[in-house]
Amino acid sequence: MNAKAEINDNNIKFKDSVGIVEKKLLHFNNAEKKLLLDCGQILFPFILAYETYGQLNAKKDNVILIFHALSGDSHAAGYYSEEDKKPGWWDMMIGPGKAFDTNKYYVICSNVIGGCMGSTGPSSVNPQTGKPYCLTFPQITINDMVKAQKMLLDELGIKKLFSVSGGSMGGMLGLQFMINYPDMLDSAILFATTARLSAENIAFNAVGRMAITSDPNWNNGEYYDKQPPDAGLAVARMLAHITYLSREILKEKFDRKLQDKEKYSYDFNIDFQVESYLKYQGYSFVRRFDANSYLYITKAMDYFDLTDKDGKLTPAFRNLNKNMKVAVVSFTSDWLFPTAMSKMIVNALKSQNIDVTFCEVNSNRGHDAFLLEKEKLTTIVKGFLENVERK
Amino acid sequence: MLSESRREKILENSEKLIIDYIKPNSRVLDLGCGEGALLEKLQAGKNVRAVGIEIDEKNVLTCISKGLSVCQGNIDEGLTDYADKSFDYIIINNTLQQIFKPEYVINEMRRVGKIIIIGMASFTFWKIRLSLLFHGKLPKTAFYQYEWYNTPNIRVISVKDFKIFADAHNIEILDFYGNVKNNFYKLPINIANLISKYCIFICR
Numbered sequence: 359m360n361a362k363a364e365i366n367d368n369n370i371k372f373k374d375s376v377g378i379v380e381k382k383l384l385h386f387n388n389a390e391k392k393l394l395l396d397c398g399q400i401l402f403p404f405i406l407a408y409e410t411y412g413q414l415n416a417k418k419d420n421v422i423l424i425f426h427a428l429s430g431d432s433h434a435a436g437y438y439s440e441e442d443k444k445p446g447w448w449d450m451m452i453g454p455g456k457a458f459d460t461n462k463y464y465v466i467c468s469n470v471i472g473g474c475m476g477s478t479g480p481s482s483v484n485p486q487t488g489k490p491y492c493l494t495f496p497q498i499t500i501n502d503m504v505k506a507q508k509m510l511l512d513e514l515g516i517k518k519l520f521s522v523s524g525g526s527m528g529g530m531l532g533l534q535f536m537i538n539y540p541d542m543l544d545s546a547i548l549f550a551t552t553a554r555l556s557a558e559n560i561a562f563n564a565v566g567r568m569a570i571t572s573d574p575n576w577n578n579g580e581y582y583d584k585q586p587p588d589a590g591l592a593v594a595r596m597l598a599h600i601t602y603l604s605r606e607i608l609k610e611k612f613d614r615k616l617q618d619k620e621k622y623s624y625d626f627n628i629d630f631q632v633e634s635y636l637k638y639q640g641y642s643f644v645r646r647f648d649a650n651s652y653l654y655i656t657k658a659m660d661y662f663d664l665t666d667k668d669g670k671l672t673p674a675f676r677n678l679n680k681n682m683k684v685a686v687v688s689f690t691s692d693w694l695f696p697t698a699m700s701k702m703i704v705n706a707l708k709s710q711n712i713d714v715t716f717c718e719v720n721s722n723r724g725h726d727a728f729l730l731e732k733e734k735l736t737t738i739v740k741g742f743l744e745n746v747e748r749k
Numbered sequence: 750m751l752s753e754s755r756r757e758k759i760l761e762n763s764e765k766l767i768i769d770y771i772k773p774n775s776r777v778l779d780l781g782c783g784e785g786a787l788l789e790k791l792q793a794g795k796n797v798r799a800v801g802i803e804i805d806e807k808n809v810l811t812c813i814s815k816g817l818s819v820c821q822g823n824i825d826e827g828l829t830d831y832a833d834k835s836f837d838y839i840i841i842n843n844t845l846q847q848i849f850k851p852e853y854v855i856n857e858m859r860r861v862g863k864i865i866i867i868g869m870a871s872f873t874f875w876k877i878r879l880s881l882l883f884h885g886k887l888p889k890t891a892f893y894q895y896e897w898y899n900t901p902n903i904r905v906i907s908v909k910d911f912k913i914f915a916d917a918h919n920i921e922i923l924d925f926y927g928n929v930k931n932n933f934y935k936l937p938i939n940i941a942n943l944i945s946k947y948c949i950f951i952c953r
Contacts, residue, residue, distance in 0.1 A: 683818065704820060705830035713800065716820040717809045737814050744816035 371437070375445060376411040376453050376460050379436035381476055383407055384513055393471070393506055396661075399496035403485060406510050407432045407476025408468035411452055412460035414516075421516050422458055423507065424448065424467040425524030425531035428598075428655055429647060431475035434467035435460075450732045457739035463520065468510055470503040470531070472655050474648035477506075481582060481648045493579035498654060500527070500662045504534040511542075518542055521746065523739070525549035525728035526695065527655070530662050533703070537664070540679040545746040547685045547739060549728040550692050552699035553671050553706070554663040559694065562601055563656040566594035570649045579650050591649040592640030599639045604691035604724030608632060671706035678710060683749070685715040685742040687735070689727040715742055756891035758931040759947045760843060763868045764790065766926060766933050766949060767840060770866065771795060775837035778802070778862065780824045780854075781844030785812035792817065800836075802827045825850045828857040835861055842868035842949075846902040852914075859920065859953070867950045871927075873907035874946045892946060908942040911950060924951040 386393070387403035394400055409432045414421065424434050426447065435452035437445055446467075451457045458465050469477035472495070480495035487494075511519075519542055522532045529551025536546050552559070570576055573590025581587060612632040616622075619629070628634045664674040684707055688700035697718050707714040719734050721727040728735070764787050771777060773795045779788050782801025785808075791797040801819040803809050812819040820827070824841075825848055839862030841854075846869060848854055858865040870892035880888035887897055895902065908927065915922055926933040926949040927941025933949065941948055 685813075701822075708820075708830040709832055711832060711835050713798070713818050714820060715813060715818045716822070717813060718806065718821050720806050734810060737810050741813040741816050745813075745818060748816060 374453050374455060375449065376436040378439065379409050379411065379433070379446070381407055381409055381432055381438075383476055384510060386509060386513075391509060393502065393509065395496050395502045396499040397497045401471065401478065401496060401498075401502075401506075404471060404478035404506070405476065405482070406468050406471070406478075406506060407473075408466060408510060409433060409435075409446075411435050411465040412463050414464040418516055419518055419520060420463050421511075421519050422463045422465050423511070423519050423522045423535070424452070424458070424465060425507075425522065425528035425535075426467060426470070427524070427526040427528050428652075428659065429595075429643065430528070431473065432467050432469040432477075433475070435465070447729065450729075451735060451739065457736040458523070458743075459740075466511075466514075466516075468507050470498075470655065471506045472498040472503070472651060472658060474651040475646075479648065480579065480650035480654055490582045492582070492650060495650070495654065497657060499658050500530050500534050501538070503658065504531050504538055507531070507535075508539060519544065521545040521547060521743065523547040523549070524551075526551055526725065527659055530659065533664060534662075536678055536682070536684070537674055540677055540682070543679055543682050544749070545683045545685070545742070547687070547742060548700075548703065549687045549735070550689055550695050550700075550725055551703075552662075552695045553674070553703050554665050555660055556699075560660045562597065562694075563660055566597055567653050567656060569593035569597070570653060573649075576649060579653075581649075586644070587649045588641070588644040591644045591647065591652060592637075594649075594652060595643040595647075596636045596640040599636060601694045602724055602726040604693065604722055606691055606722040607724055610722065611635075671702055672709050675706050675710045675712070678707075678712060680711060681749070683713045683715070683742070683746050685717075685738065687716070687728070687738060688718045689721045689723065689725070689731070690718060691722050692725045692727060694725040715745070752891040752894075755931070759891070759928050762928070762931055762933055763842060763947060763949055767842065767866055767868065768794065770924075770951065771797060771838055773797065776800075776835070778831075778836045778839045780827070780839065780841040780858070781847070782808075782812060782817075782819060784808050785815055785817045785819065787840065787842065788812070788817050788819075789815055824848050824854055828854070828861050831861040833860055834863055836863070838862060838864050838866060840866045840868075842866070843870070845869045846904045846906060849903070851904065852918075855914075855920070856918070863953070864923070865952050867911070867952065868947065869906055869911070869950075870947050871908045871942065871945055872905040873909065873942050875943050890946065908938055908945065908948050911948075912938050915950070915952060921953045922950055923953055925949070 384406045392400050392402040433446040434448045435446040454461045469475045472479045480491045484491045529548040532546045570590035573587035576587035615631045617631045617634040666673045686700050688697040704716045723730045777799045779801045782803050788799045809821040839858045877888045927936040927945030928947045
């Protein structure tokens with residue numbers, strides 16, 4: 359490809375995109391601002407990686423905070439360089455004229471603590487020892503992640519959020535943010551999420567963790583100067599990836615189609631396309647994700663439960679900002695966090711007289727629909743943000 | 750079709766009547782809000798805090814795109830979690846004939862709403878009576894256009910039937926309107942039962 363063609367290509371690529379973006383690191387090393395974790399330990403000092411898109415207005419009231427899911431990071435939109443092939447994970451939703459319109463809003467996305475994409479996590483160097491934390495990293499919770507992001511907003515001088523949004527684990531952070539800082543928020547948009555992990559959810563996470571910890575390379579979490587537990591992490595990702603799909607989409611995409619062959623091989627090499635696809639998903643994941651972070655973050659999700667002893671969610675919502683508006687979106691083929699889980703949130707919000715919008719989007723894309731159903735999600739987010747603006 | 754345009758006109762005027770009835774700045778819930786036409790008018794003209802419940806995904810998306818608050822759900826189970834008297838008005842217009850548990854839903858409407866507004870087609874309109882008598886088969890009119898095997902309208906209700914229901918359930922009828930041609934009038938129940946195709950009960 360000649361240089362001119364490449365520029366044209368980039369013009370197409372960057373059309374509707376926030377363009378080139380930069381990951382920023384904020385160091386929290388002021389001894390007065392320590393992060394007290396739910397487990398009782400203190401995380402200090404620590405770093406948060408974050409990205410911003412759009413312009414903060416003079417009144418600082420156009421901020422939307424986006425929360426990423428389990429395997430996501432601060433790179434929600436745009437490209438890191440001209441050559442970068444893949445945009446941020448929610449580029450379909452964030453950009454000029456898009457659902458979260460960066461011509462209008464100042465969008466922030468930060469990597470969760472415990473992560474491995476710039477924010478402090480088990481793979482980070484513990485300044486006290488000069489070595490990676492490994493399993494000495496304290497166990498974090500969804501609440502801890504949210505508290506850390508609030509500290510980021512404080513540092514950036516942002517006192518009010520026009521909205522928060524996220525899918526899956528990102529939705530859990532959204533719910534926790536609503537509860538922790540009710541007066542900071544005008545609205546929230548929660549996709550494919552839950553107020554409590556079910557036994558089934560925990561079970562899938564447990565198998566994923568077992569795959570990692572059973573890999574001899576895991577070595578009790580101490581592998582940063584050795585061969586990492588790639589096989590274990592790949593299996594964990596393969597299993598998790600199945601839970602993000604649906605029966606319908608698996609049939610539509612793969613059914614029983616064979617991979618590069620006409621007949622069964624009658625051995626344990628790859629026969630089916632779906633096998634090949636999952637293996638690819640598993641092994642491309644290990645290139646970008648840390649196994650220990652996977653353990654810590656899935657555990658944080660397992661601990662997430664906003665209900666009380668009787669299984670009721672309403673008490674957690676009692677002190678929400680009564681003037682806020684909330685949109686909850688589920689997907690018909692999502693069996694990981696099915697519609698019933700969203701309805702639990704919707705019903706608890708209704709009981710608190712909170713203005714709630716709910717849509718169960720028809721989609722065959724399973725849990726991953728929140729990363730794929732561009733058209734419907736754009737309609738929902740645009741309409742809902744208009745609704746919030748009118749207030 | 751004449752009956753089609755008559756139906757549209759009647760429904761439009763029923764909405765007008767309902768909108769006029771609702772006081773500004775109140776909280777309104779519309780059951781079976783469809784594409785949100787009524788909610789939109791209420792919100793624009795009366796600064797009302799309006800919410801809709803609608804079962805169809807396409808309609809829900811249309812409502813959201815108009816900036817309306819709407820909850821996708823089945824009316825038969827949709828009110829359970831709302832707090833007592835949390836809405837000033839609850840409207841069910843041209844929907845009652847499609848729900849499975851009207852008794853339960855109306856009781857729920859009374860629990861959650863201070864005033865409930867019910868707009869519905871009446872099956873005892875004189876032309877329907879004559880049609881049944883002379884043709885001996887299900888009549889087709891402006892509000893009953895379907896065949897028995899494909900109609901979404903699983904119930905037939907009359908003005909009088911609703912009045913009997915209201916009396917038996919201690920429902921206080923604050924106002925009652927029946928249509929004559931395109932317009933609505935405060936008619937005696939027995940008269941409306943014979944001459945109205947559509948009626949509106951405002952109850953408590």
